[in-house]
Amino acid sequence: MKHKFLLRVLGVFSTLALLIAALPLAPVSAATLTLSPTSGPAGSLVSVTGTSVATSGSLVYILFNGANISTATVGSSGVVSGSFTVPTNLTRGTYTVSFLFTGGDSAASQTFTITPSITLASGTGYVGDSVAVTGSGFTPSATVSFYLAGITAPFATTSSNSSGAISTTITIPAAKKGTLSITANDGGATGSAPVNFIVNPKITLSSANPGVGDTITVTGTGFYDGAVQIAIDSGTAVNAGVSVGSNGSFTATYEIPALTRGSHTLKVNDAWNNNAQVTFDIAQKITLTPTSGNVGTSVTVKGSGFNTTGTITLTYFGQSVTVTLSSGTFTTTFVIPGVQAGAYTISATDGSVTSTATLTVTTNITMSPTNNASTPGNVGQEITITGSGLKANDTVLVTFDSAQITVTPSPVVDSNGDFSLKFKIPAATAGPHTITVISGTTSKTFTFFVEGTAPATPAPLTPEMGLKAKQPVVFDWEDVTDPSGVTYVLEIAADQNFTTILYQIKDLTESTYTMTDAQKLESVSSDSPYWWRVKAVDGAGNSSAYTGAGNFTVGFSLDLPAWATYVLIGIGGLLLLALGFWLGRRNADY
Template identity: 40%
Template sequence: MKYNDRFRGRGRIFGTLALAIILALLVMAIPATTVLAAESLSVSPSQGEIGDEIDVSGSGYDPGDRVYIYFSSEEADEGDYIDDDLDAYEKVATTYAGDTGDPDEGDIDTDFDVPDELKDGSEDEDVTGGEYFVYATYTSEGKIEAIDEFTVRTIELYATQGNVGDEIEISGVGFRDDRSITVQYDGDKIDIASGDEETDRDGEFTLTIIIPPSTAGDHPISVKAYYEAEAEFTVEPEITTSPTSGSIGDTLTVNGTGFSKTKDVTISFNNVTMTLTSGTARTDSDGSFDNLKFNVPAIAAGPYDVKAKDTANKTDTAVFTIECTATINPTRGNVGTELTVSGTGFLPSGTVTIKYDGTEVTSATVGTEGSFSATFATLASTSGANIVKVSDGANTKNLTFTMESTPPSTVYPLLPLMDSGLSGWKFDWCGDADDPTSEVTDDSLPITYTLQIASDADFTTIVLQKTGLTDSEYPVTTKEEKNALKSSTKKVPYYWHVKAIDAASNETDWTGTGTFYVGFTWPTWATYTLIGLGGLLLLALSFWLGRRTAYY
């Protein structure tokens, strides 16, 4: 019994060992099955400019299968589809994975040039600086099997053409981070006018430069911050005029930049070639010229083209506006002063009307070159500024003539004498206290007078007023005698004064106030005479009475 149990135990051990040996042999006998690794993709370098050649490598692809390489600005995941999940992309390469048994089995090795456009998707897109994605697929526009990233290094000019002196903003991406920036124009280093002088931690920057003097055409601008990128700027011709508006005969100065190198230049005004009064009409090595001067020709007012053209047919045009001008001479004077009005820039062969303070005083015919001249005597008008208006219907100029403001000479009263009766019913005055025959004088003739007669010294009650008198006397009319100047006395007199006014409305002060009376008033001398006569009569009467008494 013990023997059998021992035998069975040893049998189980041998059976287990035999089974293990058999299984091991089976594993060795079954052929090994290849386990494929996931597809990989790598681009080198990982950044560059448009047009650069980029190497593409990868492994883990199905041996001998075709592999498509796509370039896109949009990010996608493995397993996404090019045609379904991307809008803008470009197929840049097609290759084959290494065949089975080859040293490069399942590997890819190809290259592509960084495109400037993405045109194979549903949306076309220009390639600019920034982050892009490279995708690998087994079928055209099919499922994405592998991905790598690529940075397009570029600089962008926010204006690709312009003039010398323009401030141009430049932005860049794809450069080394935290590196100093150097800018070159036509191979020469130029200053950064404003903005970044170093790239940021993402290798990006924004700065501005000033376009230096240079000839017309394309000029390379390169920016270096460890890596380097280049763009082109097109210089266009430009002229400036100084001034930009003026009168016939004025000196006009023309400066130019961005023309051809060392070429002769012609300047025209209104399509007529000008004769220069100074300056050298030839560009320098940078295509510039300056201080070309000529006189503005005599033509009608308005805007005209000033054109510069070199012998290589590089041209630019500026606008100069001829302003119509008018002058008067003299600008100050008195009534009757003869004024000469001259003008340029008016309508050729037209008619100019001239008004003084709104009243037309003369007209003139404009010559074929737009100029005219006319004379007239100033009208009676107030002192100070007076407007002389010149117009041809299209052009109008307002000029100022200043009328004199000096009043006439002093007025001196003559008749009636102070505190006397109104003799001959006449008032009289003169211009010289020592010469009654002298008249009041003034430059702005005629002179007129205003006479006032009042019943009080303050002239609050005017009984007679005469204005616009042209003579230095005034005879009272019979009607005025009866209705205005009633009888008065010395104790209750009338008061009078007079002033002079010239044609420019300049007035003298009132004369001193005189007094007079109207009607008969017993004079003092007559009273004394009568008293004397009365005394004599009394004396005679006394003498006569005395003699009669003696005879009695």
């Protein structure tokens, strides 16, 4: 029995031994690898530590994504320590870092994540600066956007190349004084590590050479909140009444005070005593107001940047005058004399420096008097036209509604470029008319309104109503006056309604008319008299009403009733018969 039990125990152990022999052998040792950091941009320096049972002093290869990138050795206690630089030609992503032992130990590995990175060529400057930016580790051929910390909208963009690198310039956006944290991202989960740019206050002027009294624009960036103060040459600061905006910027206007020629400093302070300054030059300068005009125009000349005291000599149109300086400035006026149109140089000198400005003299043609529809003129009114700035010896042509006006003597521009002429408005209808003046290549058009008021109706005088007129008949009426002159129209008719007009006589310049022999009227009775009337017409064609119709007779006429006329005719007939009978008897007696 004991032998059988022993045999069974041995069988169990034999089976266990076979099972154990069938199990895989455990490694002699397990090497370790640790990275610090585990992520970063291309070009980063990464520390590598680990352990190994390999022979002390044996060589260890450090592989980055399978490629040897550095080496280390196994220490006496099995510690492995080394470092490597992340290759710069790789794009964002996760890569394997591993040990390869030459002393017989097993390999060990960890992962390293490459993140994008950017570098600024300058770390300090001003709003609006263009700063060069380089970067790597971005997604190839992707849009890369630049951001300020805390702001979700990008302020600039660029594109990465096929290797995930960028090279561009960015413009520093508006911001208050301080440090801007700038990052870049191609749309991946993480962007570049932030880089800093320090913004400093800065001011610019709208003119680097302003004159005394000029209003200049001062633009500032990189300031803190509060009203800015402006001072020149350490003078008393002036509150410009302009506050810095939320982006650190402001714009203010400032009038340049009386300053002498040379360099000056303008300084701006904000409420937090952040300041910036800029230099500008006051140079000798003259300004003209206006810069163009016609003969007779008054021109104001202002100068600055000359000697502090003394005088300047101002020269214009061949004339020179002396003007006293005050703190390097002066103001004077002159009137443009009679000259031809063109550009003329005005100069000022203090004996040391000279400044010039250009004055343009323009042509000018005027008409007097002028009128409008509310206050029109009249036919025959005298018009005066003068001109200046024209070419000497040019003739002057005047037209009225395109018809040339004869002016005696014929007007010609004199040596100073001037002319003057007069003419009277010709007969024209009421309303607007065009007067054009032409001299050489210069022309000017005016509108002249002729009055439209009709003259008064004449009062008839002779022949008087119902009376017999002697031949030749003389018609007379009262005079009518009108600014545009008056003529009359006389009508003589055979009926009161003037349906049968015997004579219409126009353009009578006198208030009387004597009929000619050719116009002798036949004798009529009072039963069928002649009728007459008259009206006045002014030079603008405005007509008065006709006078009331008046009647008159001419020749032999008895104002008898019809029956009496017949009786007289009968008696006349009887008398003729009696006369014939008497003559017959007398002849018979002989």
